Amino acid sequence: MSMKEKTQVADIDRSLYDFRYEEDEGEFLDSGISTDIIKEISDEKGDPDWMRELRLKSLEIYNKTPMVDWGPSIEGLDLDNIVTYIRQKSRMNTNWEDVPEDIKETFERLGIPQAERESLAGVGAQYDSELVYHNVRKEVAESGVIYTDLESAMHDPKYADLIRTHFMKLVPPTDHKFAALHGAVWSGGSFVYVPKNVHLEIPLQSYFRLNARGAGQFEHTLIILEEGSYLHFIEGCSAPKYYEAALHAGCVELYVGKGATLRYSTIENWSKNMYNLNTKRALVEEGGKIEWVSGSFGSHVSYLYPMSILNGRGASAEFTGITFAGEGQNLDTGAKIVHNAPETSSYMDTKSISKSGGVSTFRSAVVVKENAVGSKSAVNCESLMLDSISRSDTVPVMDIRTDKADIGHEAKIGRISDEAVFYLMSRGLSENEAKAMIVRGFADNVSKELPLEYAVEMNNLIGLEMQGSIG
């Protein structure tokens, strides 16, 4: 009897993202991290004194802080070989036509200008270390919404104080080694301010592209939502593949005011030489809500756990995520939620898929503090193993410090059910169609939460190629 052929689910088709342009290496600062490099970055940017001090203090903290001693190995990342800053060929533009030709072509191939025309209220595009384009629709700007690059905002007297009082206050450089590194070398990123009671019905999007070889990207996203406002912010990221390790150590700080709601969606598709050590955190005030929607598809190694601090009565958080780990990938993803006020609530719904030797770990923390009386939390995570050379781990922690809380947790791990395939085949589908449908359905929790255009992009990311019989 011949061996049955196992179902094959193809790795993500990356051809859309895997193109690059040669860089002028004269624009690179030296690789590695030193006081001289930090001062050079600070000089390039004309930092105010407080920012220069923060960078140098962060460097001190970075030098003192040990590497993480848990999670996937990052031994392949040699920070002495990472270029932390690349000068840009042109200044930031608000007119698309003024963007340099090769950069413009990059973003056009990624579909960013088309998305801006069709479905976005504003767009920011970062190429390597700097923003190259930022624009927001006229009517959105007239409503008082600020969407600009963080560095312009820092130098603008109207926003300088706001930046100073919020920048790296939620994620201090002492948080961990790569937060300290970020504080020292950060460059680029977006600043969004939504005034009281302003509802932005269509999303804003920032797209981060790392084109250079052996480089790092350290953008900082700072979003402040005033009372009663609403925003959907979309973050996209990609890079062409090189053999040298690359590093993404961005930072996202989100301040959600009283009764405000922020939806923060990410489709992460870094190339498979990328170490994605990103830190995201939201502070949610009374009655506010943070909704994270997260798709993790790329990177060689990922450490990614968006954190929500529910700081006001009735604040809530939702996290919906999917992680797809294929060959050569070790993706450690999840979320952290801290209930720090009465009657707060949180819900986590995550899926992960492991195949072709990929390692996927769901890691979470739900902390309910003594004062979070009447709080509720539910966590649901499911993992799908597509072969026995892959690995899937689930590492949740619940730390509960009040009796007046209601905490639930459910997790399941398994493979594609033969019964489900059999049922679908009895309804007229081929085996391949049935299995493809089951895997797509498994990812449905995230795709249904995204705007249509992005759900289509996500489905394109999961290229399914089915062969063989029931295996």
Add this chain to the structure above:
Amino acid sequence: MEKTILNKLPVPTFRWLGVNGVEHEIKKYETKNVSVSADKDIIRNDVTESSKFTIDAQNGETSEVVQYIKSSGEISLATEINVHNGAKVRLVQVFENETGAVSEVAAKVDENAVFELVQVYLGGEKTVSEIKTELAGRSAAFTADIGYRLTGEDKLDINLIAEHFGKKSTSEITVNGVLEDTAEKTFKGTIDFKTGAKAAKGSEKENVLLLDSRVKNRTVPLILCAEEDMEGSHGASIGKLDENHIFYMKSRGISEEKIYELAARSRLMQVISKIGDDQTKARISEALQWGEEDE
């Protein structure tokens, strides 16, 4: 005195949560060695001093081994169990130490063998308990029923690891507990499916009833998986009683205090009911100051 890290989480996680291990001062003990052949239905042992037990169950033997741990000072207990092909061992451990204990159970379960663990924790200033079960053979089975009632300043840290090597091996872990006053508890339960453990199944469930706003509960249920053909699940429910449940009981004339007491007892009863030895059951009831009508 030498400090060491006990109860290490098989896959460490965020340091700030403090669940990766327990720092403990290791004292030097005179250890009594006890060898147990599982050739009797019930074998009772009062553990009043630091001891090392070796339990060996041969093919076809079925036995319940009871360890009642009670001493005036801290105690160290190591229990090594080999459950050979087709044998069945139930290990019942009752911890009634006031000062606490360091306990380690290491079990190896062969083909078609069954290891049942029942643990009841009735207090202890600091109890550190590790259980490591290797499901080595085909269709090896492991069940763990663990109950605790912690009051005052009791502290309990449990680290249970079930490693599936054998095809069609099964593990079922059920934990029921009650925390009162300023008691602290950490339960780390890991089901680890190794490559080749085809058609293995593992499940884990913890229900924790919290009866004071000062308690600290940490629940860490891990599933590690390197095999495609398996089924794993875990669930946890932590907090107070369901409001509808309380409303119904009150409507039947039962006070809220009594409702919580009944709920606490029912959780422990679920665990105690797994014990076959009536003498041990009666001794636990006495320790819990339950009257006959409560049993």
